[in-house]
Amino acid sequence: MSTDTRDNIAELIGDEWADAFAAPEPVTAAKLGEWLGLTANRVHALGRDGVLPRTPEKTYPLRASVAAYCDHARQLAKGKAADKELAEEKIRLAREQADKIALQNAAARGELLDSRLVANEWRAIVTDLRAAVLAVPSRVANRLGLDRKETTALDVEIRAAMEAIADD
Numbered sequence: 001m002s003t004d005t006r007d008n009i010a011e012l013i014g015d016e017w018a019d020a021f022a023a024p025e026p027v028t029a030a031k032l033g034e035w036l037g038l039t040a041n042r043v044h045a046l047g048r049d050g051v052l053p054r055t056p057e058k059t060y061p062l063r064a065s066v067a068a069y070c071d072h073a074r075q076l077a078k079g080k081a082a083d084k085e086l087a088e089e090k091i092r093l094a095r096e097q098a099d100k101i102a103l104q105n106a107a108a109r110g111e112l113l114d115s116r117l118v119a120n121e122w123r124a125i126v127t128d129l130r131a132a133v134l135a136v137p138s139r140v141a142n143r144l145g146l147d148r149k150e151t152t153a154l155d156v157e158i159r160a161a162m163e164a165i166a167d168d
Helices: 003-013 015-022 029-036 040-048 062-108 115-134 136-144 148-167
Strands: none
Touching (some): 029 040, 115 148
16 A cells, blocks of 8 residues: 555544554454454454454454444444334333223223213113103193193193203
8 A cells, every 4th residue: 555545544544543444464353343343252253143254364354344344233223223113113002001901900990881881871861761751741731630732732842842952
């Protein structure tokens, strides 16, 4: 390598690393680990896993190894984005399951009622009330001795009141 190229590299990354980066010969796992911020053991593991290129002597071509490690780090970052979405979905599912269990527990304690049962009960009460109110004109007519015209007028008024309530 020319002196100018080495000097340019030294300006960018410092003198201590310029010779190693410019070196065409492979570097040890410890030296590559210094470059990548890894332990020598981790460098060896990445070499065994095929992430980092290595020679039969178990040394590492510096440029190719740095490039391979950068690609590996980019792939991991892409995976973490997908993992983040999966984690969010797992959190949402856990919340839904917690809500379901909370509702089941409240129902078991008698704090909740089944809406269908409540609706059916109210329907029965309203039906009974309607029948009782509609029977008022004939009961009043019998008690007071009202004629058919007066009884009909009372019935019409009660039905009109019930219709007005039903519209609300």
